[in-house]
Amino acid sequence: MGYQKYDLAPLTHSIDQFLYSHLSSTWAFLAEMTLIGVVFLIFYAVIGLYLVLAERKVCAFMQNRIGPNRVGWFGVIQTIADLFKLLLKELITIRKADKLLFNIAPFIVIIASFLGIAAIPFAMGLHAIDFNIGIFYIMAVSSVGVVGILIAGWSSNNKYSLIGAMRSGAQIVSYELSVGLSLLVIVIYSGTLQLSTLVESQADAWWIIKGHIPAILAFFVFVTAGTAETNRGPFDLAEAESELTAGFHTEYSGIKFAFFFLAEYMNMFLVASVAATVFLGGWMPLHIPGMEGFNNAMDFIPPIVWYFGKTAFVIFLMMWIKWTFPRLRIDQLLNLEWKYLLPINLVNIVVVALIVLMGWYIK
Amino acid sequence: MKSIFDYIAGIFKGVWSLLKGMTITGKYFIRLDKIVTQKYPENRKKLKMYDRFKGELIMPHDANNFHKCNGCGICEMNCPNGSIEVISDKIITSEGKSKRIIGTHIYHLSMCTFCGLCVKSCPSNALAFSQEFEHAVFDRNKLTKVLNNPGSSLVKDLAE
Incomplete structure (x- = not known):
């Protein structure tokens, strides 16, 4: 296949072999872990900061404003300046807060999203860990984040924070179902939970094209439920500025607040990249069955560009949703999940099982 | 069903x-x-404020240095925070009658809240708001202004 011309596996293997030939196996293993950790840390910080900037710009344009445009050309270093400001600020600890939990909570939230990023295939051969239960793993670790939010709300010893955290708990417990079931649609189609095989299975066409109506339905359900799971507007009840000041992170200041903020954006990135990988083919170029010339032309665009392009598209979709719709009330939120998304999903799964059984999809 | x-x-x-x-x-x-956002310091030259914008209080004078203020002091009475001081003067008209005219109309910009009651209550429409909004100065004494120009007089006096 043409897309294999940009395979990055030889590069990563040569780094691996270089480390193992110069160091003892324990040290080589440790060096590799450190290297991957540092790369992900930098990636995390850069993506997080630039997503904040992108959100501010998108929001501004949708409201007929300009957005940040003073710090750097077109405001490109605005969020870096914001980060420095937050780093210099005082870390206030509340007198009657539970000190240990209060300090631990931001780290739980940020580690949860950090763990999820590790299993994402960025390009062919650029994949930190390729679990055979990749989708299940991402779902499991990303829902650990809610524990951090609950701890943050509880340990702040503040009623607003506690209400925000409780709402967040109710929200994530219910929307986790929709996220899982909508991913299950594609798992039934492809017959695998491993992300690398899932991407390979879309070499002839993406699942959203091959899987037609149920896959499109599942994609939109996933984007909706994913938006809810990352606590973003219109489902940002956990923060709800106008009702709860800032919800679970009311009492946090300085860099701990920045951790919550960054984790929110990285969760959005995680949801968008899962949506891109599972429904839109991940790093796989756009292939249409039967059009050889077109497919070969598409193969010349490197997979990493495809991956980031698709992720950016889903992120833009989520921002568009956030800056269009007003916030839901808690009962409306639970109605939407239990009365609409979940029944639609369950029917969808039965339909998909039938379709796969009869072979009514593009193979 | x-x-x-x-x-x-x-x-x-x-x-x-x-x-x-x-x-x-x-x-x-x-x-x-x-896009409705205006980039303020850059567009200072062609920046146009709106007609109803309350910049600072002024007393419009026409080309011959005439204004409409007769020094009645209603604006001073209506001002909620005492930012207007009207010092009136007396003159003897040609018919031998004594008449009140404005001496100095003092406006303390530092105390003004731009409520606009002075402009609304003025019986002879002598006061107005300008579009000027860059009020920052280095000495606060500069915020105390005299609104009537030196040597100006009331419009009606022209006929006499």
């Missing part, structure tokens, strides 16, 4: 209205020429 149809129709109606909202924001997103 009807409830099932209502449920499904409700989903489609809901999705349709959501899409309608997203079209509006989507249109705004691509119409960058409709």
